Amino acid sequence: MNIYIFYTLLSQFIWGLLPLFWLLLHQISPLYTLATRIIWSAALCFVLILQKNLLPELKHTLVDKAQWPYIMGACISITLNWGTFIYAITQGFILQTSLAYFMNPIVVILFGAFLFHEKLEWLQRISIILAAAGVLAAFFLYGQFPYLALTICFSWSFYSMMKKKIRLESQVSVFIESVSMVPFSILFIIYSEYTTIGAYGILHGWEWLLLPMTGIVTAVPMMLFTAGVKGTPFTVSGICMYFSPSMALIIGLCTGETLTTPLLITFICTWIAIALYLLGLFHTMHRMRNNAIKRVTKM
Template identity: 35%
Template sequence: MEKRHYVKGLLMGGFAFVIWGLLPLYWKLVKAITPYEIFSQRVVWSFVFVLLIMLYKGNLAKLKGLIMSLKQWRKIALPAIFISINWLLYIWAVNNDFVLETSLGYYMNPLILTLFGTVFFKEKLDKYKIIGLTLAGVGVIFKTILYGKIPIIALTLAFCFAAYGLLKKKSSLDSLTGLGFETFVIGVPSLFYLIFIEASGEGIIGNLSIWFWVLIATSGVVTAIPLLLYAESTKLLPLNVVGFLQYIAPTIALFLGIFVFGEPFGITELIPFVIIWIGLLFFSYSQFKLISAKSIPVNVEN
């Protein structure tokens, strides 16, 4: 693999997770509607945003061909289902005060993604990555023990997003077309749901300011852009690297929770995060050594 492709993958993946880490700020702004409406609005406006990009690039014929293909529907249905469960469950959990468990889920996710990379793509781990991932795993286990029960929400979030990343890596579709197809598949039932809500008088019309439409429409942009970047990074990087980049998002969310939202953070919360951060330093050193080399070793390409 050429170094420039590897670095490009790191930048795209890193930027995607920075955006995802900052999303709690946005969800706070649109909490006037239910999680189910937020999810449906998010999907529909994402499809509109991707559609405009494809119209600009002249790719609509390709999307139409995919929509008319039963074979492609079978291929895209599973990633669409996984990302739908992840989105809806995350929004529901945040609105129902399960922020701690969602954070745990996104710290678990890279471990599952790394496991997928090792099992399905025979990805190799150097000693620094192994140390880093081991420490991260210890931190997550410690956090789970402190939580005091089986974290069903966290496990579901982690598995669904890791499975989505795996399927995107195996997909032969380009990122834009794939996202357009996925948001179409989820968007059709979502649109019918929104029409029903608005017709019943429980939606945005008549209950919220006209400016709320502008605000909620932005969900399409903040959803589509990081997903496109993420999909591209999974094609350019080993899954174990993409997996560890995912620690960026919950770490940003952690700082938002402490310093912006004022959530409690004591020693029992601090210990697992410190262990995970030490692991991150080991993994980051591995990446620094790799990028500093004249070329990226062949065994990081799948």
């Protein structure tokens, strides 16, 4: 198996299991959990940077002004993404997190068209319209809007776009994204503990180990994803993207969440859109392969 495909699959598998981990911290404020995640993620990445002798690259990045707009864009979008994701999991909205990552490839196509002026195939256009129709139908028929799913989806899609522009080792990239938010995280944790809304008095014994684990369980799949996306074919990465939301969907249903009618409508429209997206993806790759064969034959 291609090592990049392995990285991509492993990152999706870990992400698929993450709802089970975050549920262990449901008694703590989602913002407190996010702040803890940021600090420990930065610490882990810095250890890996030292181990792999990547300090020269890190120092070079500090003076590479061309990379910083993309780095800061990635930092803001991933902080929003993880904050919303943790909130959704711990507050009983796991199904919305599943919906978010089912919708993600469709939104990435939309971002590509608007931000990078990429040409959309007719199947891609239909898939975008169907996904949007599912959200609008749920809103107009039942008055329910999956705002958590859309926030997670759009922030992750924007993050993915930024990562395509960042020319850094995965450990360096994730470290910068995390360490940029560390001062705010420390201040929030101090404030939370001072006002007695922190983890003290809630966590006991082994449960304190969950806090440093927040950095590991998020930084590791992030680095795997960053490393894998650079060398995984689009047809493969497109299919791999549905591994983790499928696991989250099962976890959500098993933990007692109900697939309500408006959410079901949105899911069904999204699944049809995904089928069209994958069909268009395979058609595009097949056409590119045939064109390559024709060029070789002419030579």
